Amino acid sequence: MKTSVVINAYNEEDNIGECLHSLTKQTLQDFEVVFVDDGSTDKTVEIVKGFKDDLALKIITLSHSGHRKARRTGIARSKGDIVVIIDADEVLEEEFLEKIVEPFEKEEVGAVGGVLKSKGGGWATRAYGTIQEMLYELRKDDKGEVDWIQGGCSAYRRKTLEDVGGLTEKKVSTDKDISWRIKDAGWKVLLKKDVIGYHKDPSTLMSLMKREFKNGKKEYNLLKRHKGRMGWKEISRFSTLIGLLLLSLVPIFPYILLLILLGFFLTFLAVTYLIHKHIDETYLGLSLQCWIVMTGINLGWSLGYLVSFFKRGADDAGM
Secondary structure, eight states: OOEEEEEEESSOTTTHHHHHHHHHTOSOOOEEEEEEEESOOSSHHHHHHTTTTTSEEEEEEEOSOOHHHHHHHHHHHOOOSEEEEEETTEEEOTTHHHHHHGGGGSTTEEEEEEEEEEESSSHHHHHHHHHHHHHHHHHOOTTSBOSOOOTTEEEEEHHHHHHHTSSOOSSSOHHHHHHHHHHHTTOEEEEEEEEEEEEEOOSSHHHHHHHHHHHHHHHHHHHHHSTTOOOHHHHHTTHHHHHHHHHTTTTTOTHHHHHHHHHHHHHHHHHHHHHHHHTSOOOHHHHHHHHHHHHHHHHHHHHHHHHHHHHHHHHHTTO
């Protein structure tokens, strides 16, 4: 099976070189790289051109129009039977491509995701990375099947993408949207823990919350499109916001404070248990950091979701 790697970028001069260098070290040798520049104003394209002798490289330049169009363009211009999508700020382990395309030997497999580990400094980045590793374990079943995979660390059978109409242009959570449409069409979506890339995540709690705020807005639009997909995982993300809202009732009902504190304490215990079970590394400081980050990103996500909810309601009412 022929393999294409699609990368889209906008002003990634600080990261793209390291990303492409990791592709030159892959154990899988027969693949093309389709690089889509989304109107960069820095030296991104110049750096990419420096890899023409090391990779089977195709460079496409667009006026700045967003990552959705850039990715769709890259997929359309690629030739492989398997399309691998990565972000420009990722560094891949040497066997990444070889391992991510392997499951496609089974005809029923439509998409395969890998594991993105956080790189960069700061306690918030490390805690966020630990949370992500923990959630990877919770998401997959015994057969490695998952409900969705991360779009920036994923591979798709071209026939599958054509079957479901490709990546959406709508402002939704693209990762979940394509994964759900693939599963609904009868294909399997798998997660492979040994397919590993390293991703540059935000280094502060506030920057993580801002990103989750945007994700929450897109998630609302996604769940409007996919009726009936709202489950306990999504509902649980409102826990921080609910706790803060209940604090306003404490002057009237003082005992509510005890319930709020108990809820936060039980959440902390749950985080500590899951880290110990799935990461095999735990100490009080890491557990506390992960709890703080999880509390913060859940707050950011839920606020973003509600902003889209009320904006949609206002639009429907003609306000």
